[in-house]
Amino acid sequence: xxxxxxxxxxxxxxxxxxxxxxxxxxxxxxxxxxxxxxxxxxxxxxxxxxxxxxxxxxxxxxxxxxxxxxxxxxxxxxxxxxxxxxxxxxxxxxxxxxxxxxxxxxxxxxxxxxxxxxxxxxxxxxxxxxxxxxxxxxxxxxxxxxxxxxxxxxxxxxxxxxxxxxxxxxxxxxxxxxxxxxxxxxxxxxxxxxxxxxxxxxxxxxxxxxxxxxxxxxxxxxxxxxxxxxxxxxxxxxxxxxxxxxxxxx
Amino acid sequence: xxxxxxxxxxxxxxxxxxxxxxxxxxxxxxxxxxxxxxxxxxxxxxxxxxxxxxxxxxxxxxxxxxxxxxxxxxxxxxxxxxxxxxxxxxxxxxxxxxxxxxxxxxxxxxxxxxxxxxxxxxxxxxxxxxxxxxxxxxxxxxxxxxxxxxxxxxxxxxxxxxxxxxxxxxxxxxxxxxxxxxxxxxxxxxxxxxxxxxxxxxxxxxxxxxxxxxxxxxxxxxxxxxxxxxxxxxxxxxxxxxxxxxxxxxxxxxxxxxxxxxxxxxxxxxxxxxxxxxxxxxxxxxxxxxxxxxxxxxxxxxxxxxxxxxxxxxxxxxxxxxxxxxxxxxxxxxxxxxxxxxxxxxxxxxxxxxxxxxxxxxxxxxxxxxxxxxxxxxxxxxxxxxxxxxxxxxxxxxxxxxxxxxxxxxxxxxxxxxxxxxxxxxxxxxxxxxxxxxxxxxxxxxxxxxxxxxxxxxxxxxxxxxxxxxxxxxxxxxxxxxxxxxxxxxxxxxxxxxxxxxxxxxxxxxxxxxxxxxxxxxxxxxxxxxxxxxxxxxxxxxxxxxxxxxxxxxxxxxxxxxxxxxxxxxxxxxxxxxxxxxxxxxxxxxxxxxxxxxxxxxxxxxxxxxxxxxxxxxxxxxxxxxxxxxxxxxxxx
Numbered sequence: 001x002x003x004x005x006x007x008x009x010x011x012x013x014x015x016x017x018x019x020x021x022x023x024x025x026x027x028x029x030x031x032x033x034x035x036x037x038x039x040x041x042x043x044x045x046x047x048x049x050x051x052x053x054x055x056x057x058x059x060x061x062x063x064x065x066x067x068x069x070x071x072x073x074x075x076x077x078x079x080x081x082x083x084x085x086x087x088x089x090x091x092x093x094x095x096x097x098x099x100x101x102x103x104x105x106x107x108x109x110x111x112x113x114x115x116x117x118x119x120x121x122x123x124x125x126x127x128x129x130x131x132x133x134x135x136x137x138x139x140x141x142x143x144x145x146x147x148x149x150x151x152x153x154x155x156x157x158x159x160x161x162x163x164x165x166x167x168x169x170x171x172x173x174x175x176x177x178x179x180x181x182x183x184x185x186x187x188x189x190x191x192x193x194x195x196x197x198x199x200x201x202x203x204x205x206x207x208x209x210x211x212x213x214x215x216x217x218x219x220x221x222x223x224x225x226x227x228x229x230x231x232x233x234x235x236x237x238x239x240x241x242x243x244x245x246x247x248x249x250x
Numbered sequence: 251x252x253x254x255x256x257x258x259x260x261x262x263x264x265x266x267x268x269x270x271x272x273x274x275x276x277x278x279x280x281x282x283x284x285x286x287x288x289x290x291x292x293x294x295x296x297x298x299x300x301x302x303x304x305x306x307x308x309x310x311x312x313x314x315x316x317x318x319x320x321x322x323x324x325x326x327x328x329x330x331x332x333x334x335x336x337x338x339x340x341x342x343x344x345x346x347x348x349x350x351x352x353x354x355x356x357x358x359x360x361x362x363x364x365x366x367x368x369x370x371x372x373x374x375x376x377x378x379x380x381x382x383x384x385x386x387x388x389x390x391x392x393x394x395x396x397x398x399x400x401x402x403x404x405x406x407x408x409x410x411x412x413x414x415x416x417x418x419x420x421x422x423x424x425x426x427x428x429x430x431x432x433x434x435x436x437x438x439x440x441x442x443x444x445x446x447x448x449x450x451x452x453x454x455x456x457x458x459x460x461x462x463x464x465x466x467x468x469x470x471x472x473x474x475x476x477x478x479x480x481x482x483x484x485x486x487x488x489x490x491x492x493x494x495x496x497x498x499x500x501x502x503x504x505x506x507x508x509x510x511x512x513x514x515x516x517x518x519x520x521x522x523x524x525x526x527x528x529x530x531x532x533x534x535x536x537x538x539x540x541x542x543x544x545x546x547x548x549x550x551x552x553x554x555x556x557x558x559x560x561x562x563x564x565x566x567x568x569x570x571x572x573x574x575x576x577x578x579x580x581x582x583x584x585x586x587x588x589x590x591x592x593x594x595x596x597x598x599x600x601x602x603x604x605x606x607x608x609x610x611x612x613x614x615x616x617x618x619x620x621x622x623x624x625x626x627x628x629x630x631x632x633x634x635x636x637x638x639x640x641x642x643x644x645x646x647x648x649x650x651x652x653x654x655x656x657x658x659x660x661x662x663x664x665x666x667x668x669x670x671x672x673x674x675x676x677x678x679x680x681x682x683x684x685x686x687x688x689x690x691x692x693x694x695x696x697x698x699x700x701x702x703x704x705x706x707x708x709x710x711x712x713x714x715x716x717x718x719x720x721x722x723x724x725x726x727x728x729x730x731x732x733x734x735x736x737x738x739x740x741x742x743x744x745x746x747x748x749x750x751x752x753x754x755x756x757x758x759x760x761x762x763x764x765x766x767x768x769x770x771x772x773x774x775x776x777x778x779x780x781x782x783x784x785x786x787x788x789x790x791x792x793x794x795x796x797x798x799x800x801x802x803x804x805x806x807x808x809x810x811x812x813x814x815x816x817x818x819x820x821x822x823x824x825x826x827x828x829x830x831x832x833x834x835x836x837x838x839x840x841x842x843x844x845x846x847x848x849x850x851x852x853x854x855x856x857x858x859x860x861x862x863x864x865x866x867x868x869x870x871x872x873x874x875x876x877x878x879x880x881x882x883x884x885x886x887x
Contacts, residue, residue, distance in 0.1 A: 028523075050801075127429075135701075187383075
């Protein structure tokens with residue numbers, strides 16, 4: 001198949017950036033989207049032009065590195081699919097495809113399709129953990145956990161931290177990301193001990209980073225490659241409210 | 251050079267306990283006086299960095315990814331072994347130890363493996379305390395499953411994403427320490443040189459991948475947890491970024507590289523679809539618990555749809571050849587069996603490089619919803635990649651490079667022959683011998699980081715007088731200049747080939763000459779072709795852009811340059827090891843198609859010492875002795 005790519009190029013954070021058009025010939029439908037970009041990049045390198053910068057690593061949908069807005073939708077709009085798992089058979093011959101980076105104030109641009117998502121790391125550092133050090137912990141079976149709770153915790157814990165939720169949100173809110181971690185740990189007895197501190201600190205850090213507010217439109221859930229559910233945001237709100245009631249402040 | 255493994259004396263079962271008592275301690279108030287550099291933030295690196303910081307050491311942690319949460323440990327699917335015997339099916343520390351030594355085809359150190367089996371139980375406790383949502387039963391206790399190569403159910407898992415959940419546990423522990431200011435984290439930073447002063451590892455030189463700035467970092471010890479070298483084959487199940495650079499550059503500074511020829515080819519990966527292929531995807535081995543592997547009995551049937559081939563015309567070759575283990579035969583054996591039937595012309599799918607993994611019987615026995623609950627995410631992944639529905643037709647799978655058992659040589663304390671340089675996880679060679687069993691990599695990475703290094707590093711600090719080195723030392727200046735000169739050289743070639751095309755050629759050469767079957771002829775040919783390809787690289791590669799900004803082409807070219815040297819070492823090791831064992835199969839050494847070891851001549855670790863450019867490396871030997879385990883021919887029949 002033959003395609004036209006409209007790709008965002010931006011030299012660095014200061015550059016204003018813009019779209020560049022590339023005609024791509026003889027695309028194999030079994031290629032992944034990133035493999036198609038690899039082919040484009042090899043062509044550019046041979047012409048002495050810098051290849052298109054984009055993040056990717058595992059290329060099997062779990063590391064969360066890839067971060068492309070394809071035809072206006074984070075990861076390209078196929079159910080439970082990251083850009084690296086999106087295959088060219090999902091496009092049609094002759095199609096024009098637009099490729100852009102995540103765009104959010106809290107994710108500053110680095111280059112082309114690469115942005116800086118370290119804000120997510122700082123939110124986790126503010127409280128997205130259980131404060132246990134190595135050693136001196138009870139036997140793994142000492143505390144039974146209801147299967148339903150553990151399964152729900154796993155539903156939330158699957159978040160890959162890609163940031164598609166932020167990219168899709170009109171307010172660039174990070175609520176789904178924060179909700180996933182707060183819910184995962186609040187559902188496990190091991191994480192319940194610090195649930196209040198955690199909710200308050202993570203939300204405070206989220207606000208400091210400049211993410212927007214949540215207006216519950218659900219666009220985050222729609223693009224999430226791990227299908228993290230919107231009801232975790234309800235749980236985050238409950239956890240946060242509970243913490244405020246018990247501790248005050250916020 | 252004498253390689254002393256420093257294995258403690260005394261009975262096997264008491265070595266680790268006794269050693270922990272014998273090791274010197276660093277006073278709690280003095281720990282803050284020691285600086286430790288950890289390179290890599292996967293299971294081994296993140297768990298080590300977090301644990302060392304908790305103890306009070308000053309830690310700097312480096313990774314090339316944009317966040318420590320993205321290290322490739324995250325992609326491990328199946329599970330993690332531990333000798334908990336929660337299933338009451340006869341497991342024990344000794345059985346896990348025995349299975350691992352046997353699974354490694356008797357080419358691992360007994361003492362290390364026994365310690366690994368001992369600490370395996372603590373790992374599960376630790377991860378549960380961190381909130382890792384392992385699979386559970388309705389009574390609230392942890393669930394287990396059996397996994398390739400084991401006859402007991404000792405594998406703990408979190409759906410098909412066990413690596414992800416364990417890594418996030420370690421990442422969260424690390425994040426806590428970063429938040430507390432005890433670990434300084436350097437993401438998007440690549441280690442490009444190890445700095446050695448008076449024979450001791452004293453720091454590293456790194457390049458900031460965002461702006462190209464090269465900086466020096468001094469420390470009292472350097473810990474490499476930088477993963478394996480599977481990408482020397484270009485196509486593997488490794489992440490695109492996985493590379494040998496950190497360990498290979500340490501090797502060039504004097505660290506010996508052990509058993510590089512021990513590479514694991516995983517039997518259940520999605521077959522290659524075309525020349526554009528950038529990596530291969532593993533389908534978890536857990537699928538072999540319920541899937542049956544087969545090919546048509548006759549070549550002529552290979553083009554037919556699988557449903558039209560009656561049971562009587564199918565060859566369930568694993569069940570036929572290995573009746574007691576059947577579809578659960580260890581990885582190396584299952585991979586070779588797949589290659590064998592494809593070599594006979596009985597492979598299926600494009601290029602006839604594939605075998606069926608069929609769930610029809612499992613669906614009939616368990617119903618589709620049960621199969622969906624167990625493996626749904628894997629079936630979905632298969633469909634995304636191939637466009638085929640594996641509930642309706644069998645999956646097609648083929649072996650692919652997955653894990654590398656070789657790595658930098660370390661002693662019992664996980665310290666390389668360079669004092670102060672510790673190596674953890676897949677980056678070292680220590681525990682898996684010539685073949686790794688399923689669900690053992692996660693166990694080893696976390697054992698090293700949580701429960702071994704924190705003790706042994708203190709012993710190193712307390713045992714010798716430390717000389718403080720600062721980055722003003724001439725060795726740092728020299729290393730920085732080496733890095734800058736290499737960068738300039740890469741950018742100056744301005745040739746006509748991409749680094750990818752040369753890497754792809756290297757990978758093809760390695761796979762054909764040093765893959766699932768190796769021979770004197772194939773390896774000798776590879777040893778002639780690799781230097782020529784390296785020459786081609788340095789005279790004809792095209793690297794675009796400049797040093798001073800994010801330049802993925804430049805990063806990648808540097809890694810390919812190291813693979814082009816390392817590939818030669820791998821082939822040389824394979825040529826020298828005149829026997830077959832585990833993942834290393836020399837066609838000259840076989841008995842009825844199975845590995846034929848030569849214990850009289852090769853019951854040892856081969857550790858290679860770098861001698862300089864254009865010179866042959868020196869092969870050193872660490873003999874392996876087996877006191878507890880009886881050396882036997884590994885049989886899964």
